[in-house]
Amino acid sequence: MNIKVLGIGILLIVLWAVLAIAVPESFLTGNNIENLLRRTAMYGILGIGVSFVIITAGIDLSIGSMVCLSACFLTIFLKVDYVPFDGQKVLSVNPGDSTIVIEGQSSGLKAGDTLRYYGGRRARSALVEVTALETVDYSTPKTTKLTVQGLAGNQDSRGTVARVHAVQEAKTEGQSATVVLAGAHGHLAARDRITFMHPESGLADLGVAATTSSDGRTQITLADELGSVTNEWFAMPVERRQRMPVPAALVLVVCIGLALGFFHGLLVTQLKLQPFVVTLWGLLFYRGISRWSVDDQTVGMGNEYDASLAPLASGKFAITADFGIPYPFFILIAVAVLAAIFLNRTIYGRYMLALGRNEEAARLSGINTTKMTIVAYVICTSLAALGGILFAIDSNSVAPSSFGNFFELYAIAAAVLGGCSLRGGEGGILGVVIGTAVMQTLYNLIVLMKISDTLEFAIIGAVILIGVVADEVLKRVVAQRRQAASSG
Numbered sequence: 001m002n003i004k005v006l007g008i009g010i011l012l013i014v015l016w017a018v019l020a021i022a023v024p025e026s027f028l029t030g031n032n033i034e035n036l037l038r039r040t041a042m043y044g045i046l047g048i049g050v051s052f053v054i055i056t057a058g059i060d061l062s063i064g065s066m067v068c069l070s071a072c073f074l075t076i077f078l079k080v081d082y083v084p085f086d087g088q089k090v091l092s093v094n095p096g097d098s099t100i101v102i103e104g105q106s107s108g109l110k111a112g113d114t115l116r117y118y119g120g121r122r123a124r125s126a127l128v129e130v131t132a133l134e135t136v137d138y139s140t141p142k143t144t145k146l147t148v149q150g151l152a153g154n155q156d157s158r159g160t161v162a163r164v165h166a167v168q169e170a171k172t173e174g175q176s177a178t179v180v181l182a183g184a185h186g187h188l189a190a191r192d193r194i195t196f197m198h199p200e201s202g203l204a205d206l207g208v209a210a211t212t213s214s215d216g217r218t219q220i221t222l223a224d225e226l227g228s229v230t231n232e233w234f235a236m237p238v239e240r241r242q243r244m245p246v247p248a249a250l251v252l253v254v255c256i257g258l259a260l261g262f263f264h265g266l267l268v269t270q271l272k273l274q275p276f277v278v279t280l281w282g283l284l285f286y287r288g289i290s291r292w293s294v295d296d297q298t299v300g301m302g303n304e305y306d307a308s309l310a311p312l313a314s315g316k317f318a319i320t321a322d323f324g325i326p327y328p329f330f331i332l333i334a335v336a337v338l339a340a341i342f343l344n345r346t347i348y349g350r351y352m353l354a355l356g357r358n359e360e361a362a363r364l365s366g367i368n369t370t371k372m373t374i375v376a377y378v379i380c381t382s383l384a385a386l387g388g389i390l391f392a393i394d395s396n397s398v399a400p401s402s403f404g405n406f407f408e409l410y411a412i413a414a415a416v417l418g419g420c421s422l423r424g425g426e427g428g429i430l431g432v433v434i435g436t437a438v439m440q441t442l443y444n445l446i447v448l449m450k451i452s453d454t455l456e457f458a459i460i461g462a463v464i465l466i467g468v469v470a471d472e473v474l475k476r477v478v479a480q481r482r483q484a485a486s487s488g
Contacts, residue, residue, distance in 0.1 A: 004419035004474070005431040012434055015441045023448045030323030034316060036437075036444055041328035042313075042390045044436040046407060047414035048339050049383030051432045052376040054415050055343075057356045057424025058268065058275035060377070062282030063384045063411050066260065067404035069286040070253050070388025075299040075398055077249035078309075082193055082238040084116075084162035085185075091143060093123040093159060095151040098131075102161060106133055106144045115148070115161045116197060116236050123156035127164065127199055127234060164197065164234040168217065170226060177206075177226035178219060181235050185211065185218040188237050194220065195236040196229045204229055246309055250389060257385025258378055260286075265374030283408070290400040300396045313393035328390050332433070335383065340429040352376060356424025406457065413460050414439050416467035421475075439463065 019027040026032060046063055053060045089103040100117065109115075111130055118125040128150035136145045146161075169180035179194075188194075188211045196204040207223035244252070260282070267278045301309070316324030343349035351372045354362040363369045387407075392398055416422065417438055418431030442459055445451070 002419065002428070002431075005428060005434065008417055008419070008431060008434050008438060012438050012441060015438065015445065019441070019445055019448060026448045027444070030320070032444070032448075034324065034326055036440055037329045038313075038326040038394070039440045039443070040433075040437045041326060041332035042387055042394070043407070043410050043414065043440060044332045044433050045335055045383050045387045045390070046411040047418070047432045047436045048335055048429060049380040049387075050408070050411040051415040051418070051420050051427050051429065052339075052343075052352065052379045053275070054412070054420045054422060055356045055424060055427045056352050056373055056376045057359065058373070058376065059279060059412070059422075060264070060282075060380050060384075061276065061279040061408050062264075062286055063380070064404040064407035064409075065283045065286035065290065066257060066381055066384040067388035067391055067407050068290045068398070068400060069293075070257060070385040071392035071398045071403055072290045072294050072299065072400055073256060074249060074253050074389055074392050075301055076293060077244045077252060078246065078301055078305065079243050080302075080304045081241045081243075083241055084160065084236055084238050085187060086163040086237075087160045088162070090117070090120070090159040090161055091157065093117065093120060093151065093156040095123060095153055095155070098148055098151055100128075100146045100148055100151070100161060101136070102144050102146065104142065104144070105135070106146075109133060109144075109146070109163065114164050114166075114234060115146075116164050116195075116234070117151070117159055117161050120153070120156040120159035122154040123151065123159065124153035126150050126152055127197055128161075162236050164236045167196070167229065167231050167233045167235050170229050170231055170233070172226050177222040177224070179222065179226070179229065179235065181218045181220065181237075182216070183218065184213045184216060185220075185237055186213050187239075188218070188220065189240075190223075191240050193238050193240065194222075195238060196233045197236065198233050202228065202233070204233075242304075246305070253389055254382055254385045257381045257383075257388075261378035261381030262374060264381065265377040268377070269370040269373050287400075290403075294398070294400055296400060298397055298399045300398060301393075302396075305393075309393055310396075313390045328394075331386075331390070335386075336429050336433055339379075343427075343429060348372065348375070353425055353427075356421075356426070358425075406460075409457070409460055409464070410436075410439055413464045413467070416464055422468060 050060050050063060086107060088107060090100060091103055092101040109130060111132055113130045115128050115130060117123070117128055128148035130146055130148055132147040134145050136143050166182045167179055168182055171178060188208055190209055192208045194206055194208060196206065204227055208220055209223040210221040212219050264278050264282065267273045268275050311327060313328055315327045317327065318324040343352065351362070351367045354367060355369050355372050359369055388404070414435040415427065415432050418428070418433070418435030420427030420432065443456065446453060446456060446459070
């Protein structure tokens with residue numbers, strides 16, 4: 001352990017001691033320590049990533065925007081749509097003559113069926129009864145004209161119609177809510193949903209837990225409370241459609257990060273652009289793409305993945321009734337161990353350190369400096385993508401205009417505090433993890449000691465300055481001692 005890591009480790013212990021003495025009732029609670037470990041883990045992954053770039057005498061300013069881009073893409077890939085099983089696209093609605101024109105054939109509709117029309121801009125959503133239907137050749141493919149009762153509002157050219165079914169029975173027994181629908185609905189499965197509508201007013205959207213069909217009826221066990229639904233209501237079964245399996249989405253997001261890191265490396269090594277310029281471009285470009293991809297709207301995954309994906313970021317390994325180690329901390333440990341082995345126990349890690357100390361000397365000694373620079377940027381953006389996944393799952397709310405803002409500062413500050421020299425050629429993974437813990441402990445101190453949170457970035461800036469100054473002073477002291485030893 002070098003003197004830099006030892007110093008930052010002592011600083012971390014001092015900060016913990018100060019908080020434990022000053023605000024023990026807040027700092028020493030299980031919930032606070034869990035949050036501190038969770039934040040340290042997620043920011044630590046970003047810090048480890050940027051440390052590889054800094055060690056090779058580069059910089060990456062795009063980390064925060066990369067986190068945001070990864071989070072937005074994850075919500076897009078895992079978006080869940082709920083679509084009526086019997087839904088058909090509406091081409092025109094005319095309440096004046098009580099007609100609806102739908103695309104294609106009528107899918108078994110007949111006079112007397114009850115439909116739900118919704119999704120229009122000017123025509124009102126309504127329950128309507130089909131009185132007649134005919135196939136019309138407006139264009140290819142064929143369309144179907146429905147004559148209905150119950151339309152209201154103005155003419156429209158948008159929306160959906162779907163068959164609804166009578167609720168024959170609705171009851172709650174203990175903790176279990178069940179309904180019986182007319183017709184066989186064997187296609188309904190767990191995690192599908194049912195939209196219930198009252199003929200006059202009222203709408204409820206409830207999840208499906210299980211179904212059984214017999215004698216032309218379907219009994220459905222609901223995953224939610226029944227509420228005010230009775231046998232006066234109608235039901236519209238809707239299918240849950242998930243765009244992509246969870247493992248595929250996670251892998252794809254990380255691969256996108258990997259590809260962008262490779263692109264950064266090519267720009268730096270092949271076009272000889274400055275890392276500052278390349279990653280500043282990334283900071284702006286990725287933020288813009290993030291906002292465009294989700295139409296600049298706050299996005300999330302709701303409660304769709306509470307039982308599967310959410311524990312990855314918000315779950316914990318329980319130690320006592322009041323405290324557990326957050327799962328992201330285990331991910332940090334795994335990443336840190338692999339990164340430390342790569343940096344300190346493989347020839348490629350030595351190559352990176354040599355590259356950072358003197359690129360020309362490294363090249364003349366036979367090191368493929370282009371390859372090692374690209375690898376550094378690939379590691380950085382891949383870990384930024386992993387961090388973006390964890391932040392997105394943890395917050396479950398991604399505002400593309402601000403999500404991940406200034407995360408690159410946290411990462412760079414942690415790396416500098418942990419012993420990475422901005423001149424390149426120096427750094428270690430343990431120091432980066434401890435540096436991250438210091439940064440997050442400082443943030444914890446601001447909150448618990450009720451210091452104005454407007455000072456947060458001032459403190460981060462001061463930490464970066466102190467780290468750089470200390471690094472420069474230490475280098476000069478070491479150089480002077482070597483010179484004195486050689487002259488003596």
